[in-house]
Amino acid sequence: MSNPILQVENLQICVRKKPGVLILRGVSFHVNAGETLAIVGESGCGKSMTSLAIMGLLPDAVEKLSGTIRFKGRELPITDNRAMRKVRAAEIGMVFQEPMAALDPLYPVGKQVLEVIEEHEKLPRAMAWARVIDLLTKVDLPNPETLAWSYPHKLSGGQLQRVVIAMALACNPDVLIADEPTTALDVTVQAQIMRLLKRLQRDTGVAIVLITHNLGLVAHTADRVMVMYAGNKAEEAPTRDLFLNPRHPYTRGLLDATPNPERASAQGGVLREIPGTVPSIADPMPGCRFAPRCPNASDLCHARFPDPTYEGAHGYACHHPVTDARV
Amino acid sequence: MDRLKSLLTAILRDWMMLLGLLLLATVFFMAATAPLFFPQPPDTMMGPPLQWPGQYAGAPLGTDGLGRNILAGLFYGAQISLLVGFASVTVAMVFGILVGAFAGYYGGWIDNLLMRVTELFQTIPQFMLAIVVVAVLGPSIQVIIFSLAVVSWPAIARLVRGEFMVLREKAYVQGCIVVGMSDMRIIFTQILPNAMSGVTVMSTIMIATAILMESALSFLGFGDPNVTTWGTMIGMGKNNLRDAWYIMTIPGIALLLTALALNLVGDGLNDYLNPRLRSQRGQ
């Protein structure tokens, strides 16, 4: 374990006042300084809830049941909104899927970046503004002095996402959580935004937690991957290892279900699907939650949730892991 | 059945709405049983005038300046209030929904035309307009219902138009066009049911407004002279305001509680319909 900057241990989140209805069922992982960790999974797997928990932004309808989140070794007071305000942006920045939702339509975008800086640092106005312009330049926005005075609706989706990234990085955080940052964007813009994030990471050493459902994005931008399914961590591994030697049948299924022109001919024009659907969070099944959809499932899988197994940095929670490598 | 059950649980959980419903039920009970408890019409002089509540056995809530039973007036007045309130809002709903639905669904010049007409009605102060209509057509229950409908429909039309403008863009409406459904069928069987929750809430509160306006009309002497309403009772009582204030106050409280009841029910319905609305429209 090189240098974990963020550590999440046994995080359990349930629907408020319903400890039996778990959204996160005891998730543990860490993020190393300067790396990109991708959290992958389908809707309802808990990946977004994990990021909201780290930011102390859990919706009112849910509550933390157990677990700790440590940032640089100290526990984050995620239920204390006032204390978390100091953490947000200053130490952990966040980028959302919908940039429009993160910005106030009534203020020029430069002002909104300025606000973030002034919230966390006492700076003369002129210096703070100079920093805004500098930030907008760094995220490759054209004519930052003029653009700073534009209102959000005047900018394109890609430009807005750049502004949000500038806001997230305004106070030099150590971790940036990017929750589906490019899902609402066209592929060409997606590539630009991802390249921007990677370059900022190289220049500032910020660790990125990339939450996404896009495995292609993961393959080319992440150092490590954590796969989640129905509130559990299914598998975690260095990116290359995960793609070539997935051990959890869900990871394997996900990889095989993803359209890939390079493999299409082998599949005869049809995609390989994972049958069935994700179980309801209220379903109290005792075993592995993937078992009903799993080709390898046995009675053991339905009865008992598997303990995580580690082979070096590659961990998975499965009684009957996949053994053949993907070609 | 499931929907009925969920409505019932919602009512039992929301005690404000429950209170509103109980009050409203009381008013309905009064209206229904008036002839049973008081076989004589409410404008009969049945005892000595200006008897305070509790003073005269035949009239528990006292008598007015002409010796009429105030309790009987309350019961018979409830009939008129409910009749006027519900009838005028029903007429207003039918008209408002038609105008709003067509304006919102078709847009363009139809919308322009219908909305200009609606605005014309809205720019005239409601109560003034009602008085003018009654003054021109003469005071009778039918005319009062009509006049209140005339002033109430524009608000419903605007609400329905807004809902239709949002809903007509939904993919399911496009889907109905693609399968070849006629406009009328789309408007009335596909969009309208989804637009009704807001209208239901609004109309509940509009019934309260209509009842208050009817009383105000009666108070000012624009009411139907042949019937006893809470408004006329309040109007009569103003002559004895100093020595017998109960004559005005008792029907005033009845009016207040009825209006309150309808507002509570409206709020309760709103709370009940809104979370459903959100899940039905897909977050």
Next chain:
Amino acid sequence: MTNPLLRIDDLHVSFRVGKEMIHPVRGISLHLNRGETLALVGESGCGKTTLARTILGLQAPSSGVIEYDGNDIAGLDRFQLKRFRPHIQCVFQDPFSSLNPRKRVEQLIREPLDIHQIGDKSTRLKRAHQMMERVGLPIDWGRRFPHEFSGGQRQRIGIARALVMQPDLLICDEPVSALDVSIQAQIINLLWELKRDMGLSYLFISHDLMLVETFADRVAMMYKGEIVETGPARQVWSNPQHEFTRRMIDAIPVPDVTRPTPPAFRIDAE
């Protein structure tokens, strides 16, 4: 040479948005043969959805020809169009807003038959149930409302509704882009099977070139209201001709770690 099922010639669509006149479809010509899957690929705002709406008669064209099986249907009014409705159907993108929340599932699927008065009431219901079964929905769920279903299941309902009249042409407007990967594969495979079994032709609108590459016969690339490139799917992917297609393919991250990272993602190149 047989006639194409759908032929579009020099189609223009423009309309007013607020005070501005926009021109989302600028002279499009394309054809779709019987039994073929033609994918129309482009980025947001390229006009692909407007094109679909125009073919479906939801948007009037300003000029050009839309020929369905030899009949010009461009600019027909709703009464004239009703005759063609059973032949051209559509599956929408958003599985949440594309079904009336107040109708039961079997009612939703039966509705097109009701409108065109095909068969009596019991045969229509039977057809609806057959269709439910065909798309993989249990028949005893017919009395449920759409909000009781997941996104993928709702998309199956939408497909059943679109296919209950046995159309020839199905226009799929991003039918899986709102779905998760594993469910996306289920729906794509279902569409593929249905096409094989019912002899359908698809106009498949998508922003995902990688997805359509795996199952479309031909691809038409759309950019700023025009078709800039058409060709067999394989060929467009491996040997793109137009600058826009190349730029798009360069930016697509293929989920494969053995392939080099696409240049658009590399920072060392800067």
